[in-house]
Every structure is written in structure tokens, then in C-alpha cells.
Amino acid sequence: MTGGSWLCLLAPLGGTILITLCGTRIPRVAAGWIATTSVFIAFAGAIWAFIGVHSQGPPNFLGGPPWAHLPHQGEITTAWTWLQSGNFHVGLQLLVDPLSTVMMLIVSGVGGLIVLYSIGYMDGDDEERRYFAYIAFFVFSMLLLVEGGNLLLLLAGWGLVGLSSYLLIGFWHERPSAIQAAKKAFVMNAFGDATMALAFFILIAHTHSLSFGVLSTSGFSSTAINLIALGLLGGAAAKSAQIPLQTWLPDAMEGPTPVSALIHAATMVTAGVYLIARTHVIFEQARTVELIAAGTGALTLLVAGLIALVQTDIKRVIAYSTMSQIGYMFLGAGVGAYANGMFHLLTHAFFKALLFMTAGLAIHALAGEQDIRQMRGIGRLMPFTKWCFLAGALALVGIPPFSGFFSKDSIVASAAALGTWYGWIFWVCGIAGAFLTGLYTFRLWFLVFPGEPSPFVREHYHDHHGREGAWTMLVPVGILAVLATVGGWLQWSPRWTPFTDWLAPAAPTLQAAIPTNTQEYYTSAATVLAGLVGIAAAWAIYSGRRIAIPSAPFWRRTLENKFWFDALYDRIFYAPAAWTTAALRREFEDPVVLQTGPDLGQTTLETGGLVRRIQTGFLRTYVLFLAAGAAGIVLAFLIAK
Amino acid sequence: MILASAGNALVWIVWVAAAFSCLASGVAVISFSNAFYSALALIGNLASLAVMYLLLNAEFVAAAQVLVYAGAVIVMFLFVIAYVGPRRETPWSGGPGWQTIAAVAAAGALLVEIVVAVGLQASGSLARESKVGAAFGTPAWIGRVFLVDHLFAFEITSVVLLVAAVGGVILGSHTRRTDPGIIGVGAAEEREPEPEMVH
Amino acid sequence: MAGPDVAWYLAVAAFLFGIGALGVLVRRNVLVVLLSLELMLNGGNLALIALSRHFGNGAGQIFALAVMAVAASEVCVGLGLVVALNRRNLSLDVDRLSELRG
Numbered sequence: 054m055t056g057g058s059w060l061c062l063l064a065p066l067g068g069t070i071l072i073t074l075c076g077t078r079i080p081r082v083a084a085g086w087i088a089t090t091s092v093f094i095a096f097a098g099a100i101w102a103f104i105g106v107h108s109q110g111p112p113n114f115l116g117g118p119p120w121a122h123l124p125h126q127g128e129i130t131t132a133w134t135w136l137q138s139g140n141f142h143v144g145l146q147l148l149v150d151p152l153s154t155v156m157m158l159i160v161s162g163v164g165g166l167i168v169l170y171s172i173g174y175m176d177g178d179d180e181e182r183r184y185f186a187y188i189a190f191f192v193f194s195m196l197l198l199v200e201g202g203n204l205l206l207l208l209a210g211w212g213l214v215g216l217s218s219y220l221l222i223g224f225w226h227e228r229p230s231a232i233q234a235a236k237k238a239f240v241m242n243a244f245g246d247a248t249m250a251l252a253f254f255i256l257i258a259h260t261h262s263l264s265f266g267v268l269s270t271s272g273f274s275s276t277a278i279n280l281i282a283l284g285l286l287g288g289a290a291a292k293s294a295q296i297p298l299q300t301w302l303p304d305a306m307e308g309p310t311p312v313s314a315l316i317h318a319a320t321m322v323t324a325g326v327y328l329i330a331r332t333h334v335i336f337e338q339a340r341t342v343e344l345i346a347a348g349t350g351a352l353t354l355l356v357a358g359l360i361a362l363v364q365t366d367i368k369r370v371i372a373y374s375t376m377s378q379i380g381y382m383f384l385g386a387g388v389g390a391y392a393n394g395m396f397h398l399l400t401h402a403f404f405k406a407l408l409f410m411t412a413g414l415a416i417h418a419l420a421g422e423q424d425i426r427q428m429r430g431i432g433r434l435m436p437f438t439k440w441c442f443l444a445g446a447l448a449l450v451g452i453p454p455f456s457g458f459f460s461k462d463s464i465v466a467s468a469a470a471l472g473t474w475y476g477w478i479f480w481v482c483g484i485a486g487a488f489l490t491g492l493y494t495f496r497l498w499f500l501v502f503p504g505e506p507s508p509f510v511r512e513h514y515h516d517h518h519g520r521e522g523a524w525t526m527l528v529p530v531g532i533l534a535v536l537a538t539v540g541g542w543l544q545w546s547p548r549w550t551p552f553t554d555w556l557a558p559a560a561p562t563l564q565a566a567i568p569t570n571t572q573e574y575y576t577s578a579a580t581v582l583a584g585l586v587g588i589a590a591a592w593a594i595y596s597g598r599r600i601a602i603p604s605a606p607f608w609r610r611t612l613e614n615k616f617w618f619d620a621l622y623d624r625i626f627y628a629p630a631a632w633t634t635a636a637l638r639r640e641f642e643d644p645v646v647l648q649t650g651p652d653l654g655q656t657t658l659e660t661g662g663l664v665r666r667i668q669t670g671f672l673r674t675y676v677l678f679l680a681a682g683a684a685g686i687v688l689a690f691l692i693a694k
Numbered sequence: 695m696i697l698a699s700a701g702n703a704l705v706w707i708v709w710v711a712a713a714f715s716c717l718a719s720g721v722a723v724i725s726f727s728n729a730f731y732s733a734l735a736l737i738g739n740l741a742s743l744a745v746m747y748l749l750l751n752a753e754f755v756a757a758a759q760v761l762v763y764a765g766a767v768i769v770m771f772l773f774v775i776a777y778v779g780p781r782r783e784t785p786w787s788g789g790p791g792w793q794t795i796a797a798v799a800a801a802g803a804l805l806v807e808i809v810v811a812v813g814l815q816a817s818g819s820l821a822r823e824s825k826v827g828a829a830f831g832t833p834a835w836i837g838r839v840f841l842v843d844h845l846f847a848f849e850i851t852s853v854v855l856l857v858a859a860v861g862g863v864i865l866g867s868h869t870r871r872t873d874p875g876i877i878g879v880g881a882a883e884e885r886e887p888e889p890e891m892v893h
Numbered sequence: 894m895a896g897p898d899v900a901w902y903l904a905v906a907a908f909l910f911g912i913g914a915l916g917v918l919v920r921r922n923v924l925v926v927l928l929s930l931e932l933m934l935n936g937g938n939l940a941l942i943a944l945s946r947h948f949g950n951g952a953g954q955i956f957a958l959a960v961m962a963v964a965a966s967e968v969c970v971g972l973g974l975v976v977a978l979n980r981r982n983l984s985l986d987v988d989r990l991s992e993l994r995g
Binding site (some may be wrong): 717 | 896897898899900901902903904905907908909910911912913914915916918919920922924925927928929931932935938939943945946947948949952953954955956957958959961962963964965966967968969970971972973974975976977980985
Binding site (some may be wrong): 390668669670671672676677680 | 914917918919921924973988990991992993994
């Protein structure tokens with residue numbers, strides 16, 4: 054099974070290197086096929102690793118330190134020692150255990166479908182090869198993150214996915230808005246990286262190691278463990294676009310749609326949830342911080358849901374939806390139901406990638422138009438897209454039997470299981486979030502797909518040789534539509550829980566977060582009901598039968614300005630920094646630093662000019678110097694004697 | 695004893711005369727405004743030096759001094775001085791004012807230092823005077839020392855003389871009129887009247 | 894030895910050297926400069942001969958002969974230069990021959 058993990062990790066890297074080395078010698082579409090093949094090879098490797106872990110034996114009991122089961126349920130494979138400093142060893146290690154195999158399958162599986170889709174979507178772009186090199190590199194980085202056998206490799210993968218995200222958001226680099234968005238994403242991620250690094254420093258200071266085994270050592274002081282957990286939470290929040298580090302995600306939609314699907318829906322943004330699940334031992338020792346994580350998730354899911362109500366760009370709606378759903382995952386992981394959070398991660402990867410890709414089909418058919426106010430009625434012209442989007446939308450809202458239902462409800466029920474006052478607040482947030490999800494999702498649906506096609510659509514729609522898109526685009530969408538429908542049938546808690554049991558050795562659910570059957574049932578009922586109410590409200594407001602809603606201009610303005618987060622950060626961080634750099638440039642850099650070069654030259658010239666005056670040309674002066682020098686030397690000898 | 699002291703006194707008298715004429719002619723060399731007179735003063739200087747060499751048991755060197763220096767070098771000087779013609783300049787004129795003062799200071803410093811050095815050493819390594827044999831300084835003795843102990847210096851000196859002879863011939867040879875000249879630019883420079891010259 | 898001992902000779906040599914140095918530094922006529930140079934060389938020669946006698950070492954006299962040969966060579970070349978200068982109608986004033994200025 055370790056062979057599978059190495060194959061999974063290195064195949065996309067090989068794809069990137071191959072595309073880079075071939076350069077312009079290969080046709081553009083060949084780069085796409087190299088990338089797709091490498092990611093599917095990675096998927097094969099992930100299956101191999103999965104089978105290997107599965108065959109090690111049935112998963113054991115819930116609870117207890119997971120690392121005791123390592124010889125049976127997980128294996129670390131070391132390539133060579135990467136860093137060595139005194140007692141501190143870091144090896145190039147991969148960890149193959151239930152949690153990492155799940156992530157490997159998601160990343161390489163959904164990733165492979167998205168890369169295949171990109172072949173059709175990016176067809177005709179001038180820099181297609183660069184795109185595929187970057188995206189294969191991203192898959193490699195994400196796999197490094199999830200397969201890393203120690204925290205340092207996880208951090209390396211963490212940074213590399215941030216880099217890939219930056220490269221891909223700013224892919225169309227002639228657009229200044231894309232470059233700004235890429236920088237914004239990278240800087241906010243860098244903040245998270247910094248907090249994570251600080252957490253690691255504290256960890257090293259206490260345990261002299263970064264292997265996963267140290268996570269379960271006890272004896273940290275409470276300050277230390279809280280700081281470590283906070284640092285990890287900072288990194289997770291930055292990567293997963295949770296409040297207060299969420300402002301980069303909507304702007305990241307400047308990248309191509311497959312990038313949004315892969316990085317900002319299915320994989321990278323979920324890395325924060327993975328981190329919490331992986332390092333859950335630390336979070337459990339710092340329970341307050343873990344609950345702060347849950348609270349952050351709850352807050353984000355509401356805020357994002359509200360903002361999504363007023364967005365007019367189809368990708369932005371789906372982006373805020375992503376932010377909201379990751380809020381759910383944080384909520385689940387934060388209260389201690391790691392398996393539930395990971396299950397929602399799995400189903401979310403399916404339906405969110407599906408939503409992005411169907412939106413991409415529509416955008417592609419309308420030659421790049423993304424404003425939903427222009428796209429009315431396109432469902433009539435693109436029925437396949439319409440039905441796939443509907444499947445994804447229903448899965449997102451959580452209507453049975455679609456996948457979202459199975460995963461989302463268990464999270465909300467776990468919140469109720471806590472029994473504390475904040476548990477109930479989380480529960481209410483979860484229910485309210487389900488209502489908002491129904492509302493914004495079906496606002497999007499009703500505004501875009503059904504009804505008479507608008508004049509804009511009639512004028513700009515162009516199909517692809519009689520079909521709605523190239524087969525490389527339609528096939529992955531179809532596959533994901535099926536997965537979004539049936540993917541949730543993997544687990545129906547509390548009756549049938551193979552997923553939770555599979556993850557138990559690596560990330561067992563906290564006892565306090567296991568809901569009773571009753572809680573599960575009424576929570577499911579409540580969320581489905583809330584979702585249906587949301588759908589009904591959307592139908593009432595946005596479809597053909599319109600009812601008026603109060604305009605509430607203040608709220609509208611607040612939501613349109615995304616709760617003023619961008620303005621706030623601009624005021625607090627950007628404006629002072631810009632002022633400081635301008636002042637430094639004016640006062641220090643231009644007069645001092647930049648002047649140093651010319652000044653040095655001028656000084657040298659002037660010194661040379663001074664020295665040149667010795668060359669008078671007069672013989673007598675030269676002889677005088679000779680005589681004076683001789684006198685000096687003799688004097689020196691005399692003194693020495 | 696009287697003869698010895700008389701001999702001693704004679705040496706002293708000769709020495710004083712020679713030293714006085716040596717220094718006086720030296721001052722004369724640098725003081726005359728006519729170069730010809732300076733060269734003639736140098737002859738006197740060389741002759742008094744030869745006398746002092748004789749007092750120091752260096753007969754061969756004294757003879758060589760008169761023959762080579764006074765006989766050949768000074769004659770060369772006189773030829774060239776006559777060739778270039780009359781030029782008179784006042785010794786202390788011209789140049790930046792500070793230069794004269796600095797020159798006197800530098801020369802004086804050198805002088806003082808040498809005197810001090812000699813004076814200080816006088817108690818040390820100059821204490822013991824050694825006896826020399828009768829053959830010391832004779833031509834036979836010089837010849838033997840030159841060709842046995844210091845053969846290398848002998849050969850090198852001859853090479854130097856050869857090089858100088860060749861150089862002198864080249865420098866003095868006539869060049870074609872169209873040649874810009876070995877010395878370089880300024881070949882066509884007119885002889886300008888020197889205002890500091892005193893006629 | 895009879896007569897003054899070596900310090901007197903050395904003093905005379907020093908004075909001769911100083912006078913020659915003064916001449917080189919002060920005079921502007923090239924020929925007189927060369928003559929002053931001869932004075933300095935002779936001062937050195939006198940010191941050599943005197944010390945050779947004092948220590949009984951013949952190397953001093955040999956050295957003095959070599960100095961004489963070198964002085965003769967140097968005068969030969971120097972006078973050749975003067976003749977060349979004169980032939981090109983250049984001034985023989987040391988202060989005017991100042992084209993090698995910086």
C-alpha cells in the first residue's frame with residue numbers, strides 16, 4: 054500500500070515536469086492529456102493504497118490513542134532523512150492511514166475529473182500548457198499535504214498549494230483584477246502559514262520533533278497547547294476561508310472555472326478541515342480553541358449564506374456557498390465529530406465541483422458571461438446542464454436522497470449532542486444555514502435556468518458542434534452528477550456508518566459529540582424542512598410568480614459590501630502599509646539608498662581628482678617627495694633603533 | 695714619536711684642506727648660475743675627494759676617480775654644456791614658493807638624520823678600528839678581490855656599462871625629420887623665451 | 894689610522910650628500926641637476942671608502958668602483974636625453990617639462 058502512496062504522490066509531479074520539459078514542442082491539448090493521465094494514475098495509486106489499508110484488518114474500536122494502531126491501520130514509509138539537527142529529525146515520510154487514503158481518493162478522483170474537464174474548458178487558450186503544468190503541480194502539492202508523514206511535510210504541502218493557488222488565480226495575468234486577487238489570496242494564506250509555523254515552533258520547543266506521534270504526548274502546559282491550537286486554527290481558517298480570513302475566496306473566482314472547482318471548492322479550501330481532523334489530539338487538549346473553531350464555522354456559515362443572497366456573479370454565489378459549507382465542516386470538526394466533517398467534505402467535493410462545472414458549461418456557452426441577470430432562461434437551451442445543476446443544487450441544500458442530506462444533518466445533530474448552551478446555538482445556526490442555503494441556491498437556479506431565454510442568451514449562445522460542450526466537459530459533469538446523487542448513500546447515521554468506522558482509528562469522534570438517535574432524527578427533519586422552506590421562498594420571490602420583498606436598503610448595502618470586511622481590512626492593514634511604504638520610499642529609499650550608487654561614484658571621482666593633483670608634472674616636486682620620503686624612512690629606522 | 699705626531703699633524707692638515715675644498719666646491723656647484731662654472735667646480739670637488747681617498751688607503755679608487763670621473767664624465771658634461779649653449783638661471787627662482795622651503799627642509803632633514811645616525815652609532819659598531827695590511831687598496835689587491843670575491847658584481851657592472859653605451863648612442867642619433875620623435879609630442883614646440891632667465 | 898677617525902669622514906660625506914640633494918631639489922637647469930646628482934653619488938662613495946677602511950673590508954672599495962661605473966652610465970644616458978631635448982628645441986628647464994601631469 055505504500056507503493057500506492059508514492060505512486061499517487063509522484064505521478065502528478067511527473068506530469069508537471071514532463072509538461073514543463075516538453076515546453077512548446079508538444080501540442081497544447083497533449084499537455085492536457087498528460088496532466089489528466091498523471092492525475093488518473095495518482096487515483097489508481099490511491100485505490101491501491103486504500104485497498105492496502107483496508108486489507109490490514111477491520112477498523113478497531115472508537116476512541117483511544119490512534120497511533121497505537123499504527124502498525125495495523127497505518128504505515129509510515131520513509132524515503133530519506135530530510136533534516137537533521139541534533140535530536141530533531143525530519144524524514145521524507147508518507148503516512149498511509151484511513152484519513153489520508155480518503156483524502157487521496159477525493160483529491161485524485163475529483164481532481165482527475167476536473168482536469169479532464171479543463172481540456173475542454175481551456176481549449177484554445179494560448180497558455181494552455183502552463184495551465185496544465187500548474188494544475189498538475191497543484192494536485193501534487195495537495196497530495197503532499199494529505200500524505201505527509203510529519204508536520205513539516207504537511208506544512209510544505211500547505212505552502213505549495215498556496216503557491217499553486219496564487220499561480221492559478223492569476224493565470225490570466227493580463228487582467229489586473231486577477232493579479233490583485235492572486236496577491237490577496239496569497240497574502241492571507243501567508244498569514245495562516247505564519248501562525249502555523251509559530252505553532253510548530255512551540256511544538257518543537259516542547260518535543261523536539263514534528264512527527265505525528267508527538268501530537269499525542271501529554272505534558273504540554275495549557276498555555277503552550279492553547280497557543281499551538283490557535284496557531285493551527287489560524288492556518289486552517291486562512292486556508293479554508295473562514296471568518297476573519299475569508300475575504301480572499303470570492304476574489305479567487307478570477308481564475309478559470311475548473312480552478313475554482315478544484316482548488317476553491319473540492320480540495321484546497323478543505324485542507325483546514327483535514328488539518329483539524331489530523332491534529333485533533335492537540336485540539337482536544339485545547340478544547341476551548343476547538344470550540345472557537347466550531348463557533349467560527351457557525352458564524353461563517355451564516356455570514357456567507359447571507360452575502361450569497363445578493364451576489365450577481367454566478368461563480369461568486371457558488372464561492373460563498375463553498376465558504377458556508379466549509380463553515381459546516383468546521384462546525385462538525387470543532388465539536389469533535391471529525392468523521393462527520395470529513396463525510397461532508399466528501400459529498401461537498403462532489404456537488405460543489407459539479408455546481409462549478411455546470412456553471413462553467415453555461416459560462417463557456419455564453420462566451421464568458423458570468424452575470425446571472427443576463428443568463429436567464431439558458432436552461433431551455435442547455436437541458437443537460439440544467440438537470441446536472443439541479444442535482445447539485447438539491448444535494449447542496451440537503452434534500453434526500455441526494456448526498457448532502459446524509460452528511461450535513463449529522464453535523465448539526467452533533468452540535469445538539471453537546472448539550473451545552475453553545476451547542477444549541479450551533480444547532481440553531483445550522484438550521485438557519487440550511488434555510489439560507491435553500492434560499493440562495495434556488496435563487497440562483499430560478500434566475501438562471503428555467504423560463505424563457507433572455508435576448509442576451511439568444512444572441513450570445515453558441516453550442517459546441519451541436520452539443521452543449523466538448524465531451525471532455527460533459528463526461529465529468531455527468532459522472533459528478535451521479536456521484537452527487539448517490540455519493541451520500543455511503544453512510545446514513547445512525548443506522549449505517551461505514552465511513553465513521555473507517556476513520557475511527559485515525560480520527561475518532563468525541564464521545565460528547567455523538568448524538569442520540571432521537572437527536573439525529575429531529576435534526577434531519579428540521580434541516581430538510583428549513584431547506585424546503587428556503588426553496589419555496591426562492592420560488593416565490595425569484596421565479597415567474599413574483600411577490601415583493603421589502604427593500605431594506607441598509608441590509609442590502611451591508612450584504613453587498615460583504616459585511617464591510619474588505620473595507621475594514623483595507624483601513625486597518627492596507628492603507629497604513631501603503632502610507633508607510635510611500636513615506637519610506639520618499640524619505641529613505643529615494644534619497645538614501647538609491648542615491649548611494651551615484652554618490653559612491655561621485656565620491657570616487659572626486660577622491661581621484663584630489664589624488665590626481667599630486668601628478669603636477671614638475672620634476673622637482675616629484676624629487677621633493679622622494680627626498681621627504683627618504684627622510685621619513687631614515688627617521689623610522691632611527692626611531693626603531 | 696715626533697715624526698709620528700708630525701705625520702699625524704700632516705694628515706690632519708691635508709684632511710682639513712681636502713674636506714674644506716670638497717664642501718666649498720660642492721656649494722659652488724649648486725650655486726653658480728652658469729652651468730659651465732658648476733661643472734668646473736665639480737672638478738675641484740672630485741679632486742679633493744681623490745685626496746681623501748688617498749688618505750683612506752684607497753689608491754686605486756683615487757686613481758680611478760680622477761681618470762673616470764674627472765677625466766671622462768666631467769669632460770662629457772663640459773661638451774654637452776657647450777653644445778646646448780648659454781643658459782643662465784638664478785638658482786633659487788621659479789616654482790611654487792613652498793617648494794623651496796620644503797626642499798631645504800627635506801635636505802636638511804636628511805642631513806641631520808645621517809649625522810644623528812652616525813653620532814649614535816659612533817659608540818657602537820664604529821668603536822673598533824681594524825688594522826689593514828699594506829696591500830690594502832693597491833691595484834693588485836683590488837684586482838684580486840674583484841675577480842675572485844666579487845666576480846658577479848664585476849660582470850653585472852660591465853653589462854650596465856654596455857646598456858648605457860647603447861642607450862646613449864640611440865638617444866644621440868639623428869632621426870628622420872618626419873619622425874615625430876622618440877620623446878613624443880611637442881617635437882614641434884618652439885623654443886620660447888624664458889622670462890626667468892637672467893641675461 | 895692616522896688623522897681623523899671615521900666619523901669625520903662620514904660627516905663630510907653626509908654634508909656632501911645634503912648639498913647634492915639640495916641642488917637636485919632647487920635648481921631648474923637639467924644639467925645642473927645632473928651635476929648635483931653626481932655630488933650625491935660622490936658623497937655615498939666617500940662613506941663607502943671610509944667604512945671600508947674602518948672595517949678592513951675590501952667590499953666597500955669594490956662597491957665604490959661599481960657606483961662609479963653606474964654613475965658614468967647614468968650620466969651618459971642623461972646627457973643623451975639632454976642632447977635629444979635640445980635637438981627638438983625643447984626647453985631645458987625642468988619646470989617646463991611637465992607634460993606628464995595628471
